[in-house]
Amino acid sequence: MGQRLAPVLARSFMAKIEAPVLEYLPLLYCRYIDDCFIVCATQEEVDACFGLLNSQSEHIKLTREKPTGYWLPFLNVQVRLQGDMIVTKWYGKKSNKNIIVHYHSAHPFYKRAVVRNMFRTAKKVCTGEDERKESIKMAHDIAWSNGYYNFLQQSYRLVTSLESSRKGANIRSVFPVLT
Template identity: 30%
Template sequence: MAPPYKTGAFQRIHSSEHINSQSDHIKFTCEAEVDGQLPFLDTLVKRSKDGSLRISVYRKPTHTNQYLNFNSHQPLEHKWSVIRTLFHRADFMVTDPLDREKEISHVQSALQNCGYERWTFHKARKPKTTTTYNSSAANANTECKANITLPYVKETSEKRRRVFQEYGVFATFGPLTTLRKNLVALKDRTEKED
């Protein structure tokens, strides 16, 4: 029989106290399973009576289901990425088919509340036959001569990118302003002589 100081609960408390005493800046917590369930990162691991594990998506109680709004001023590929990422997580992380169906239904409902329409799900989940930048087979054979980053302006940026593609210049989009540009004041430059 193991001595009382070697039992699991005591060991967990003792080891977390030891780890947390190493630095004032990093604090670890130890979480025990409740009703055979344990959240780990963004997954919920469920232990069945036969010992097998089922994995589903975990959301904190404070989760609001707010994702990038479809009507926001962002490139369309960012909105496709939101859909693809959430559905990819449901398709490949959730182990039980019933849990997977519930997760897909939940994602669709949450995204519809953020302005995504049904056609966006079909378009985003359609298998890719060409790269993101090449919209036609003719462009797929175009040699890449340069890559540029353009400020994103709704509707006009996509048109400019198509024109650049014809000449082998591939464009990505960036924001017009960033928090860094608005908040960070750089120091005065030191003169070379100094």
């Protein structure tokens, strides 16, 4: 009964104030509710886009994060420009306590889903193998600190046995035929 109004208002407000920035044609513009990610060719263009966003309303002023070590956080990823490529890896804010449902809680399906999805996210948001290894290590540390010792060993054994059984397997492809 009832719907939260804040996300709807945030989306509609952001749609209004982002219109001039989109006319400016940045190289990349991403937004999730009120978090924006803008890539421009020069720092001056980024500053101009930021100025445009902040000039739309006298009551609301946006902030921006500066890159640390060439990495810029956006939602649950860190982004870095490497040459002409965008490199990403999994990210957790410094204020995040990394607390998930503990292994000894009485929620078996929820526990499996939380840990599985944490590892899935750590793997899928990364663009390179080094970033993927770092993200999986971070997920492993979070799971370990929440009591998932046996679960991690069992999962590792299952994944390695599946990978070894698939090495010699042929992959079948199905293509639709239009006549």
